[in-house]
Amino acid sequence: MNNWYMLTLTGEDRPGIVARVTRALFERNMNLGEASMLRLGGNFTIMMMVSGEMDAQTLEATLAPVASGLGLSLHIDPMQGGLHRHVVPNLMVRVSGADRAGIVARVTGALAEAGFNILDLESDVAGSAERPVYLMQIAGVAEAPLETLEAALEPLRQEGIDVNITPIEMLVG
Amino acid sequence: MEPLPILTIPDERLKQVSEEVTVFDDELRAFVEQLELTRQQGPAAVGIAAPQVGRFQRIAIVDCSNTRKPVPNHGNLVLINPEIVHWEGYEVGREGCLSVPDYTGNVIRATQIRLKAQDPSGEEHEYEMEGYEARAVQHEIDHLDGVLFIDRVVSRRTDLFKRKVYR
Numbered sequence: 001m002n003n004w005y006m007l008t009l010t011g012e013d014r015p016g017i018v019a020r021v022t023r024a025l026f027e028r029n030m031n032l033g034e035a036s037m038l039r040l041g042g043n044f045t046i047m048m049m050v051s052g053e054m055d056a057q058t059l060e061a062t063l064a065p066v067a068s069g070l071g072l073s074l075h076i077d078p079m080q081g082g083l084h085r086h087v088v089p090n091l092m093v094r095v096s097g098a099d100r101a102g103i104v105a106r107v108t109g110a111l112a113e114a115g116f117n118i119l120d121l122e123s124d125v126a127g128s129a130e131r132p133v134y135l136m137q138i139a140g141v142a143e144a145p146l147e148t149l150e151a152a153l154e155p156l157r158q159e160g161i162d163v164n165i166t167p168i169e170m171l172v173g
Numbered sequence: 174m175e176p177l178p179i180l181t182i183p184d185e186r187l188k189q190v191s192e193e194v195t196v197f198d199d200e201l202r203a204f205v206e207q208l209e210l211t212r213q214q215g216p217a218a219v220g221i222a223a224p225q226v227g228r229f230q231r232i233a234i235v236d237c238s239n240t241r242k243p244v245p246n247h248g249n250l251v252l253i254n255p256e257i258v259h260w261e262g263y264e265v266g267r268e269g270c271l272s273v274p275d276y277t278g279n280v281i282r283a284t285q286i287r288l289k290a291q292d293p294s295g296e297e298h299e300y301e302m303e304g305y306e307a308r309a310v311q312h313e314i315d316h317l318d319g320v321l322f323i324d325r326v327v328s329r330r331t332d333l334f335k336r337k338v339y340r
Contacts, residue, residue: 084275089267122329167242169305170277172269173220173235173312 004033004051005059006079011072013044024066025050030059033083044072049079089119089139089168091149097162099125099134106156107136107163114152116142139168176211177226179271187272188319191222191229194253197295201232205251205293209234215271220309222316225272231255233313237306244305252290255314259287266308268322278326282308 009021018037025032033049054062060076067074093116095107104123111118120139127133142149146167153163180187194201204223212221212234219240223232231254237246262284269277286307288300302310312322 086275086277088269088277120329168267169240169242169244170267170269171220171305171308171312172216172218172271173222173309173316 003055004049004079004082005056006047006077007050007059007063008045008047008075008077009067009072010043010045011067011070013039013042014070017044017070017072018046020070021046021063021066024063025052028052028054028062030054049083087117087119087141088170090141090170091116091139091146091165092168093136093138093140093153093163093165095134095136095138095161095163097134097160099132100161103134103161104136106159106161107153108138110152110156111138111140111142111149114142114149115144116140116149174207174210176214177207179211179215179225180227181272181274182321182323184272186227186229187224187316187321189224189229190319191224191231191317194230194232194291197253197291197293201253202293204228205232205234208232209249209251212236218271219305220313221271222313224316224319231317233310233317235306235309235313237309240305245303246306247300247302250290250300251293252288252310252313253293253295255288255290255310255317257283257286257311257314258289259285261285264304264308265327266305268308268312270312270322272316273321273323276323278323279329280308280312280322280325281327282311286310 030050030052033051035046035048037046056076056078063074118138118140123136125132126135149165153165156163208221208223208226211226212218219237220233220235223230233252233255235252236249237244238248260283263281264284265279265281267277268280284307285303288302288310289297291297
């Protein structure tokens with residue numbers, strides 16, 4: 001069985017990066033698993049699961065010229081795990097308001113303590129440079145009843161953090 | 174009675190547009206029964222459409238009476254030749270599908286619909302639906318038109334969950 005590697009590429013964004021990198025992998029018979037690309041602060045970032053016959057060193061040697069040609073930094077780690085391990089979130093937490101120090105740590109800390117496991121987190125700063133607005137969406141899974149999680153978040157609301165939690169009712173049809 | 178095998182992607186037949194039902198006979202009603210049995214076998218499926226079991230006729234079942242958290246619903250509905258005649262509002266929600274194993278995604282659907290459909294005897298009905306049940310109906314009618322929820326998945330950054338105006 002082939003091994004999975006976690007491949008991380010970051011750097012200045014430009015069109016065609018994904019095409020170039022995945023072409024290089026395809027030409028060497030490497031397969032892709034799950035992948036996620038995001039622009040963060042105008043930068044290109046991607047993490048992808050890659051598997052195939054190559055060992056980590058050969059993979060690195062293969063991709064290093066492609067990455068440097070695109071001005072990207074490359075990182076490869078052997079990884080545990082594999083495909084088909086999705087966990088369906090049952091709760092969605094949304095945070096918004098004026099940007100303030102420690103908001104992520106406070107919210108995620110309260111959630112962790114209540115047994116909430118984060119599956120997906122997006123954090124962004126909208127608004128303008130003069131008036132930044134902080135936004136965060138967290139999808140996750142918890143066994144604790146909604147009331148328990150609400151109670152865990154209540155102290156943050158008292159401090160003026162706008163945070164709400166709603167169940168995600170997944171539909172299968 | 175045995176449940177029917179479910180077609181799963183990338184089966185091209187799931188893209189087929191289903192035909193209107195014109196004959197309301199015992200054979201149709203027996204099929205509906207078998208379709209319902211198949212739905213109940215699925216992991217927590219609130220709906221199923223005939224093309225998912227390889228019968229390309231406009232038949233679907235929706236039942237939102239047994240969700241984890243109760244939602245407004247019309248009970249177990251057999252929808253023959255269903256047609257949405259009015260849409261209102263939109264909302265993102267998470268969907269999965271018996272025909273798309275091990276994958277879920279966010280889809281935008283109308284929050285309120287008015288639905289016309291026939292029952293297995295051919296009698297016409299009209300329903301006002303909202304929220305989760307309206308979503309289930311839209312998901313199933315899509316199957317009748319050869320459309321899957323993966324054709325409608327929105328980026329996780331498409332945030333219609335909450336819109337606020339800041340000044």
